Amino acid sequence: MQEEQLVARYRRAQRRRRWAVTAAQAALLAGFLVLWELAADRYWVNPMLTSRPSAVWRTLLNMAASGSLWLHVGITLQETLAGFGIGMGLGMGIAVALWWWPALAEVLDPYLVVLNALPKIALGPIFYIWLGHQWSVYGMAVAISVIVTIVMLHAGFGEVEANQVLVMRTFGATRAQILQKVVIPASLPTLMAALKVNIGLTLVGVIVGEFLSARAGLGYLIIYGGQVFQMQLVMTSVVILALISALLYLAVTWAERLVSRLLHLPTRS
Amino acid sequence: MRRPRIALEEVSLTYLSPRGATPALAGVSLAVYPGEFISIVGPSGCGKSTILSLIAGILKPTSGRVLLDGEPVTGPSQRVGYMLQRDYLFEWRTVRENCMIGPEVQGQDRARAGRRVTRLLHKTGLAAFADAYPDQLSGGMRQRAALVRTLAIDPDILLLDEPFSALDFQTKLVLADEMWSLLKSEQKTALLVTHDISEAISMSDRVIVLSQRPGRVKSVHEITFAGPERPVPFKARGAPEYGGYFQRIWSELDQPGR
Numbered sequence: 138m139q140e141e142q143l144v145a146r147y148r149r150a151q152r153r154r155r156w157a158v159t160a161a162q163a164a165l166l167a168g169f170l171v172l173w174e175l176a177a178d179r180y181w182v183n184p185m186l187t188s189r190p191s192a193v194w195r196t197l198l199n200m201a202a203s204g205s206l207w208l209h210v211g212i213t214l215q216e217t218l219a220g221f222g223i224g225m226g227l228g229m230g231i232a233v234a235l236w237w238w239p240a241l242a243e244v245l246d247p248y249l250v251v252l253n254a255l256p257k258i259a260l261g262p263i264f265y266i267w268l269g270h271q272w273s274v275y276g277m278a279v280a281i282s283v284i285v286t287i288v289m290l291h292a293g294f295g296e297v298e299a300n301q302v303l304v305m306r307t308f309g310a311t312r313a314q315i316l317q318k319v320v321i322p323a324s325l326p327t328l329m330a331a332l333k334v335n336i337g338l339t340l341v342g343v344i345v346g347e348f349l350s351a352r353a354g355l356g357y358l359i360i361y362g363g364q365v366f367q368m369q370l371v372m373t374s375v376v377i378l379a380l381i382s383a384l385l386y387l388a389v390t391w392a393e394r395l396v397s398r399l400l401h402l403p404t405r406s
Numbered sequence: 407m408r409r410p411r412i413a414l415e416e417v418s419l420t421y422l423s424p425r426g427a428t429p430a431l432a433g434v435s436l437a438v439y440p441g442e443f444i445s446i447v448g449p450s451g452c453g454k455s456t457i458l459s460l461i462a463g464i465l466k467p468t469s470g471r472v473l474l475d476g477e478p479v480t481g482p483s484q485r486v487g488y489m490l491q492r493d494y495l496f497e498w499r500t501v502r503e504n505c506m507i508g509p510e511v512q513g514q515d516r517a518r519a520g521r522r523v524t525r526l527l528h529k530t531g532l533a534a535f536a537d538a539y540p541d542q543l544s545g546g547m548r549q550r551a552a553l554v555r556t557l558a559i560d561p562d563i564l565l566l567d568e569p570f571s572a573l574d575f576q577t578k579l580v581l582a583d584e585m586w587s588l589l590k591s592e593q594k595t596a597l598l599v600t601h602d603i604s605e606a607i608s609m610s611d612r613v614i615v616l617s618q619r620p621g622r623v624k625s626v627h628e629i630t631f632a633g634p635e636r637p638v639p640f641k642a643r644g645a646p647e648y649g650g651y652f653q654r655i656w657s658e659l660d661q662p663g664r
Contacts, residue, residue, distance in 0.1 A: 300494045307462050308559065309482035310511040318507065322498045401498050401539050 188368035196373040210377060212354040213343060217385070220278025221339040225332065227279065228286025235287070236294045236320065237312065253288050257281040257342065261349045274346030274354070281342035282335040289334070293327030294320050325400065329393040336385045344378070355381075409476055410437035411563060411595045412461055417470035418620075419456055429620035430456045433470070436614055436623060438597055440562075443589065445598045445606035448616030448624075449659060454599040456621075458565040461597065462488045474563070484512055487561035491568045493552035495540040501551050502527070502536040508559040519558060526554040529588060546577040553585060557592070564589060566598040570605065582609060582639045603659070607651045608639035615658045625658050627651060 170190045176182045177189035184192075200206035235242040257280045264276035297320050305315045347356025355374045362370030419431045430453040438444045446454050459465040460472050463481040472479045474486070487508075495504045502523060509519030527533045530550040540548055549569060556564065569585070570578040586609050589596050600606050606613045613627045631637055631645050642648060 298494060300490060300492070301496065303464075304490065304494050304555075305507070305511065306464055307482055307486075307488035308508045308511045309463075309484070314511050318511070319496065322496070325498075 185366075186368060188372040192369040193373045193376060196369045197377075200373070206377075209353055209355055209358055209374075210381065212351075213347070213356065213378075214381065216274050216278060216343045216346070216354065217336075217339050217381075220275050220343060221282065221336060223275070224279045224282030224335060224339060225286055228283045228331070229290060229328075231283075231287045232290035232294065233316065235291045236316070242291065249284065249288060252284045257284070258345050261345060264346070265350045270350040270352065273350045274343055277346030277349075278339045278342035282338045285334060285338065286331050289327060289331045290324065293324040293331075296327075297323045322400070325396065329389075329396065332389050332393070333386070336389050337382065340378075340382050340385065408439055410473075411440045411442075411475060412436075412438040412597065413471075413473040413476075414457070414460070415471045415473070417457075417460065417467045417472060419453070419460065419465065420468045431467075432620035432622050434616075434621060434623055435470075436626075438595055440595055441593055442611050443586070443596045443598070443609055444612050444614065445600060445610040446614045446616060447600060447603055447606045447655065447659065448621060449618050450601060451619050452616045453619060453621035454601075454616060455567050458488065458567050458597065458599055461563070462486055462565055484514075484559055485561050486563045486565060487556035487559060488565045489552060489556045489567065489569045492572045493540070493548040495548055495551060495555075497540055500537050500539055501532060501543070504540065504551060505555045505558045508555060512559060514559065519560075522560060523554060523558050526557055526588075530554055530584065544577075545573055546581055549573060549581060550584070553588070557588075557594075562595055564594045564596045566596060568600050568602075569598075570602075571600075578605075579640055586639050603652055603655050604643060605639075607648060607655065608642040611636075613651075613655055615655060627655055 173187070174190045177184035177187055197206070200209075235245065257277070260280055261273070261277055264273040264280070267273075268276045301319050301323065302315055305319055310318070343354070344356035344359075347354040348360050351357040355378050358374040359371050359378075362368070362374065414434050414436050417431055417434045418429070421428045421430055434453075434457065436444075446457060448454050456465065460467055461474070461479065463479045463483055463486070474483065495501075496507070499507070505523045505527070506516075506519060508514075509516065509523075524533075524536075527536050530553065532547060532550055532554065535543060535547065535551075540551070543551065549572075553569070566585075570581060573581060582605060598606065598609060603613075607629055610629050613629060615624045615627070616622065617624045629647075629651060631642060631647055636642070637645055
């Protein structure tokens with residue numbers, strides 16, 4: 138009896154704590170918005186430079202009404218998802234090739250290290266010249282995610298328990314069977330971690346790509362807003378971008394949980 | 407004379423590394439006949455496990471021949487099952503799916519292999535855990551599952567590389583009895599590598615003692631017990647002959663630091 142009471146009290150305390158954290162988070166956001174609005178209203182700061190929440194909200198409604206919101210969000214999303222898909226697919230393919238031919242991995246190793254360290258954003262102008270304004274964004278998005286994917290996955294393949302591979306070899310398994318039945322399933326947690334890293338990186342690539350060359354998309358809106366000195370447009374685009382990146386990250390996390398549950402994989406936090 | 411199921415003829419193996427050559431085996435000859443249970447004991451690093459890898463077709467001898475029923479080994483064979491020190495089960499597969507990996511890889515008839523796995527899971531007391539995942543099993547149960555996985559391809563020959571070394575003492579004794587009885591009832595030929603003399607005596611028809619590296623056969627001990635049939639390993643440990651065998655093999659082993 139007493140034990141149950143203790144457990145109940147403990148659970149109540151835990152619940153209260155969770156509520157307190159959520160409430161504090163909400164209060165922080167609300168406080169920030171109120172302070173921002175107030176500061177702009179009282180001219181504590183120059184609203185020309187900072188814009189204000191009410192202006193952002195109006196801009197958002199106008200853009201939604203005119204349809205331009207959906208156009209720009211749609212383009213940025215499309216570029217991000219396509220870049221993400223191509224980057225992951227290409228990265229996985231190359232990582233598998235490196236696993237399959239260890240000599241190839243040995244030869245390419247220093248180049249991968251350098252490419253991984255290189256700030257891919259520096260390649261932007263090159264993609265612009267090579268691919269034109271329409272496709273350079275994709276080039277940027279893929280470039281920024283593909284090397285990380287290769288490096289992460291190839292390292293993950295190398296960490297697969299050697300004796301699990303040995304078990305397969307004692308059964309006379311072919312290289313393809315070892316890849317399919319051991320190396321890939323054992324590396325799925327690494328793949329999931331790579332997905333999480335890449336969704337954010339791809340978004341960086343897309344926005345930078347849009348800065349440089351695009352005629353539409355949130356990155357374009359931000360640059361355009363800056364050039365014509367419309368801070369409410371810049372701020373609104375940044376807010377939308379924050380929402381999109383949060384949603385994409387949540388979607389990947391959710392997919393990770395689903396896959397882990399279905400395939401009985403340990404989740405990597 | 408009967409033909410040995412497994413034969414090593416003057417087998418030598420040298421490992422090469424940037425630091426030079428390390429001879430692991432130097433002229434090892436031995437023969438194992440159908441249905442026998444043979445143990446190899448020796449100091450650590452004497453090449454015991456290397457012998458199993460050679461028979462399994464994972465390594466090739468530097469010189470000499472390895473034969474299965476008179477045929478030279480060219481690679482992994484469906485006739486040989488290899489059990490490692492630890493289970494190395496795949497965490498993402500259920501016990502049954504883990505046990506089916508061998509037949510799956512070798513393209514064996516699924517229905518037949520499935521029935522064999524079901525029967526073996528029953529015999530090892532794992533039937534209730536067929537759909538459980540490895541992380542839900544105890545160490546002993548995991549090793550039983552690994553045994554079923556090895557037997558699922560229906561090999562004639564079983565190579566056991568210290569299969570009890572990762573288990574606690576009680577589990578080890580229980581599992582040794584179980585595994586021995588199962589292998590006898592399935593009429594398998596077994597080769598056990600161990601550093602545990604008691605385990606070797608209690609389970610084997612013969613114990614082969616290897617010298618320090620590079621390993622060569624130092625002596626061979628026939629293990630027999632009085633009575634109409636051979637006692638199970640646990641009983642054998644209490645048999646009157648046991649102490650004599652233990653003393654003799656113990657004195658044969660090159661003790662480290664001696």
